[in-house]
Amino acid sequence: MPSSYKFREDLIANGRIAPSRKWDKYFETTENTVCGSPSAAAEIVLGRSANGFVEWQTAEGHPLRDFIDGPQSGPTRTWLVRGSNVAGFDLVQRLWRPDGLVSLAAGHLREAEPGISKAELRTFVDEDYESTLTYNQRLQLVEELHAFLSKMKPGDTVCTISQGLVYVGEIIGDAEQVASDGGRSNLRRPVEWIAEGHPYEDLPEELQQKLSIQHDVVDLTAVAGLVAGLGRTDEELEEEARESPEDVSAEIAVLARRELELPEPTVELAEDLLVHNVDWLREVRDLLWDERQLVFYGPPGTGKTYLALKLAEFFGGGPQQVKLVQFHPSYSYEDFFEGFRPIEDPQTREVAFRITDGPLRELADLAAREGNRRIPHFLVIDEINRANLAKVFGELYFLLEYRNKSVRLTYSGNDFALPSNLFVIGTMNTADRSIALVDAAMRRRFAFVELSTRAEPTRGLLRRWLAREDHDTEPADLLDALNSRIDDPDFLIGPSYLMKKGVYRDGGLERTWRTKILPLLEEHHYGEGLNVGQRYGLPALRTAIKPPADDAPVPE
Known part of the structure; x- marks a missing residue:
């Protein structure tokens, strides 16, 4: 507030507020100072805009407004x-x-x-x-x-x-x-x-x-526009807003009823992501719109996380509407949503446990703010199947299926609902845990989209990338030959391992094959006594895609 800022600067200039001799980097008053309102006093103390009826509190945490008699003033509710x-x-x-x-x-x-x-x-x-x-x-x-x-x-x-x-x-x-x-x-x-x-x-x-x-x-003030629009068409509300421009309720009702939209995928997006056609992207968009939650699943290296982030940024309008979370076996509800965590007081250096928001609560609160409710927000959960989902989601599992309901939260006791403009995209590595092991509750709440070398857009992804980068097609031929020898579809090797610049430096392909791809297959065949290098090594695969001449020695 300009008036409070000027008053604060005048107090400092006149010496009525001076650097504290007790608290480093703090000010203290040198005499009593009378302010015109609780908010003005709070703004001087805090150095920012503030509602004094909320900021001034007793030691027990009761705000000043609890002690004010008389009816509350302000806008209608x-x-x-x-x-x-x-x-x-x-x-x-x-x-x-x-x-x-x-x-x-x-x-x-x-x-x-x-x-x-x-x-x-x-x-x-x-x-x-x-x-x-x-x-x-x-x-x-x-x-x-x-x-x-x-x-x-x-x-x-x-x-x-x-x-x-x-x-x-x-x-x-x-x-x-x-x-x-x-x-x-x-x-x-x-x-x-x-x-x-x-x-x-x-x-x-x-x-x-x-x-x-x-x-x-x-x-219900947060949804007052929706209440004001009940029983009236958009045309009636727009006409009312034109006839009475000083009454903003009709205009607010029109804005509140405006449909949330996910943008139409473009040919440029398909070309950037090397997706085989735009129809596949449209299907993903429609699944997100219908279900609000979607999981990309498939073997390692099929670009699940990359695709999830890129689509989230496109549909959300930018990276600022996207939050990435990595699940792991020790991840919990307290990490994901809210829970008590130790917080150190910067002045006393004492540690106390306070309810702290997790990434889902933070993103949900951001999406639900006034002005953000018609903007899509995306939570991308990488390796979603590596955590105990029932433990991590808790009562939020219910909200994933029933977006029009609210639940009482475990720790804060507040009523909470997932905003309609919050979407969730998960990724699942089938080499870690087969999709067949995912519980029915999660299956019911998420749409599942396979990213596998057996089908587009992953099957031809490497060849499209090689053509764009003007490389030889040998890596794609080798990958096809490799996957043809793997019996378990959950352990097929995706193309992303071969879509890096280092692969195409001198010795890069051999180095990547030896340090990235063969270790995955050794783990898969652990205890079987199979010679992984002989079956899946580059010499054997090169022989398979280009048999040697009759007089050429056969590589061991």
């Missing part, structure tokens, strides 16, 4: 309030829609004024519900009651679900606490409901994710 199964009653049909209200059950809560601070409300709930709710249940109740009493305000949008339909309305008044039968609806707000409901199954996937969160009150 969108909320979900559940009322279809409250103590066995469907309040939506019996009370909310006929009487024009929304309610929340709080039968044991003493009288609480609208706009009550979260700190005071926490005290009320701890005392009033001590014998009826567990500690975690009381924490959740505080969040829901505070949202209903202090965060909601007239002008906010509210949604609810009943009998497979989603109903939308607008809050038109303040909260009040009344007596009700069994305390099922004693906290109330007046609402003007739209009569028409919207079938749940027809809602956008991103909205279904939020509506599946199992709380009585959920903040």
Whole structure:
């Protein structure tokens, strides 16, 4: 903030903030300094833009906003309030829609004024519900009651679900606490409901994710545009945006409903990747679009990782939308998604365990940010079959199949859904573990695409590369002869070993064959007593592709 920055610089120039004599590379105040707002004070301390109601916290971690009385100000919000199964009653049909209200059950809560601070409300709930709710249940109740009493305000949008339909309305008044039968609806707000409901199954996937969160009150502001567009066509929304340019809700709804697209593969991409035709790339794109998860599998050296990264960069629009993860036998859920890890405090040098995000959580949060939701993001998992997948994915296995749902996370306890614009491409080396050993749960959640020397685009890849690089075709002939002698298709040798510049220096082919290819085959035939060099060595293969003349000596 320019004003806060200037104030901070003036304080330093006037000596009211000076280098600390106790903390190296830190400043300290030399006198009391009055700021115009909590945010201005936080920005001076942190040296960046900051929300003071969140940044200022007690030693227990409670933010300043918890101690502020009165209704919350700011832009309008969108909320979900559940009322279809409250103590066995469907309040939506019996009370909310006929009487024009929304309610929340709080039968044991003493009288609480609208706009009550979260700190005071926490005290009320701890005392009033001590014998009826567990500690975690009381924490959740505080969040829901505070949202209903202090965060909601007239002008906010509210949604609810009943009998497979989603109903939308607008809050038109303040909260009040009344007596009700069994305390099922004693906290109330007046609402003007739209009569028409919207079938749940027809809602956008991103909205279904939020509506599946199992709380009585959920903040839906992140998908407010999707809610605003329910029941209206794109043409109606665009016309409304033109007629009322000062009201951005219609424009936001149009942008929110814009379809995510994966770009059409091009001839140039096929030529760059040396793929035999564009139709194969289109099929890969369609599989990604339909399944969201795909695995390239095949023998070593078939270009699985290279192809996965290149396609991810093309479909995502650049490398900044792609994250690579390497699986291994000791990889775990805590490494992949989130878990407690030791973190050192830079000031005290003390070590404490804190919940830390893994690569999937980081990429999912990036993809879900405002402005990123219509941009494809890709997670490439190399050697996906080398880890214990059930252990690594945990409850996320469910989300791979049901992208329109949310789950409660193991460590943080937050509700989480995989963004619709997050795609996963895995690679699987069949020489390490046959695809037949992959469990049914993974098979059901991923599309499998084979990259093998038996079929295109891998079969002719080396010959296309040799032609582009203006090399002789002998390496391709030798590779074909080699693979014709290997009985197990999972151990066929891919062309990437022979698609490197070092192979075509003096002695490079022989060196690569001796140090890269033959060791793989020795491992494959370990314990069989087979002379690998005699069967798969270059002299034997050269003889096979070009038999010697009758008077020429036969190589041993």
